[in-house]
Amino acid sequence: MINPHLITIDKKSNVPLFGLDFIGVLDRGTNILEVKPITICNLHCKYCFVSAGDYERNFSIERDYLVEWIKKAIELKNCDDIEIHLAAYGEVLLYNELNELISDLHKIPKIKTISMQSNGLLLNKKKIDELEKAGLDRLNISLNSMDENECADYCGVKKYNLNHLLEVFDLVLQSKIELLIAPVWFKGINDEGVLDVVQYVKNQEKNGYSWPKLRMGIQNYLTYRTGRKIKKARMRDFAYFYKLLNNLEKEYKIKLKLGPKDFEIRKTIAISPPVRLDDKRNVEIIMKGRWKNEYIAIFEKNWAVKVLCKEKIPLKKQIMVKFIKSSLRGNLLTAIPTR
Ligand code: SF4
Structure with missing residues (x-):
């Protein structure tokens, strides 16, 4: 449990x-x-x-x-x-x-x-x-x-x-x-x-x-x-x-x-996110994250992204974000709302 x-x-x-x-x-x-x-x-x-x-x-x-x-x-x-x-x-x-x-x-x-x-x-x-x-x-x-x-x-x-x-x-x-x-x-x-x-x-x-x-x-x-x-x-x-x-x-x-x-660590195929830095995408806000200004959003089915925003965003809302962190290695994604 x-x-x-x-x-x-x-x-x-x-x-x-x-x-x-x-x-x-x-x-x-x-x-x-x-x-x-x-x-x-x-x-x-x-x-x-x-x-x-x-x-x-x-x-x-x-x-x-x-x-x-x-x-x-x-x-x-x-x-x-x-x-x-x-x-x-x-x-x-x-x-x-x-x-x-x-x-x-x-x-x-x-x-x-x-x-x-x-x-x-x-x-x-x-x-x-x-x-x-x-x-x-x-x-x-x-x-x-x-x-x-x-x-x-x-x-x-x-x-x-x-x-x-x-x-x-x-x-x-x-x-x-x-x-x-x-x-x-x-x-x-x-x-x-x-x-x-x-x-x-x-x-x-x-x-x-x-x-x-x-x-x-x-x-x-x-x-x-x-x-x-x-x-x-x-x-x-x-x-x-x-x-x-x-x-x-x-x-x-x-x-x-x-x-x-x-x-015995060696390089292998990386699981790469389908976005690069500064890319803009539509994402769906799913839930609040760990912090007050952090949301968890989903895009392209397999990917979650942390969206940082001081204003309240309603859950299930689709918003346009800009990726401010996206690396090939580490596949960690952060974005902010944009137009
Ligand atoms: S450093 Fe490790 S053990 Fe210490 S608070 Fe952070 S997560 Fe916990």
């Missing part, structure tokens, strides 16, 4: 699952399909680039409908080594049909890997067993420091149970699921914290867990216009960031830079 406080996206809703960034199926022209089934989160991270927890309306996709669209995406991509990466704009463990979804995906022959991004705090032995049984292959879990109070501060919560998360890591390591620990490095803020996490992974190596069963991938802190930001942290340019990682790799004798080859 889906949480009643969430707006359900299902067949009846008529919302296509290609084109939106916050929900649905996202293709960047590789053999990875990013799947976003839900928009709620148990944390309120100060650095959350998607501002989860602040939305006026939250959404969840009905499982059968989501599986139908994933199958449609796989067919369009004509690819037989797909990785499904569950990467919600929120916490995927809050999706009520998660085990069933993974189990359904596991039965699709062209899907070779199922991975998932999570903050890990809602996991326990039972849930890990269920995910393993359903067919989950890899878990990416964020951890930005080995200090509980710092973690609570970064994650915008009063209490952060670090010991529980470390127990979760042990349980995942004992299961068949691979573990990727992924701290975000906020320059000048959690420099020590990141090194402590590296040391933790080094200690786990001594316990016999190493690549690819246990990986570490440090992420560069990036800020986005619509995301939350850690006030004093600055973005670091990628050349400098990789130089720092190179130095750490040498010092700690550990792999820290992860690239497409490490996940």
Whole structure:
């Protein structure tokens, strides 16, 4: 059963699952399909680039409908080594049909890997067993420091149970699921914290867990216009960031830079939207989006587009819009009303 406080996206809703960034199926022209089934989160991270927890309306996709669209995406991509990466704009463990979804995906022959991004705090032995049984292959879990109070501060919560998360890591390591620990490095803020996490992974190596069963991938802190930001942290340019990682790799004798080859990512046919930047099209407004000024509209049957408008637009209305964001890779569409 889906949480009643969430707006359900299902067949009846008529919302296509290609084109939106916050929900649905996202293709960047590789053999990875990013799947976003839900928009709620148990944390309120100060650095959350998607501002989860602040939305006026939250959404969840009905499982059968989501599986139908994933199958449609796989067919369009004509690819037989797909990785499904569950990467919600929120916490995927809050999706009520998660085990069933993974189990359904596991039965699709062209899907070779199922991975998932999570903050890990809602996991326990039972849930890990269920995910393993359903067919989950890899878990990416964020951890930005080995200090509980710092973690609570970064994650915008009063209490952060670090010991529980470390127990979760042990349980995942004992299961068949691979573990990727992924701290975000906020320059000048959690420099020590990141090194402590590296040391933790080094200690786990001594316990016999190493690549690819246990990986570490440090992420560069990036800020986005619509995301939350850690006030004093600055973005670091990628050349400098990789130089720092190179130095750490040498010092700690550990792999820290992860690239497409490490996940067997390769280019494939892209699912391309039938519009380009500045194109004008008639779309039908279906429902309100996450924010006050955001609407979800449909065009050409398979495509949803985010329409940004400060004025109220009646639902079911056909309006002319101009596409202000449309990329071949990433198939994310944004438009504004025009004449
Ligand atoms: S960063 Fe992740 S865990 Fe934190 S609030 Fe955003 S979606 Fe939730």
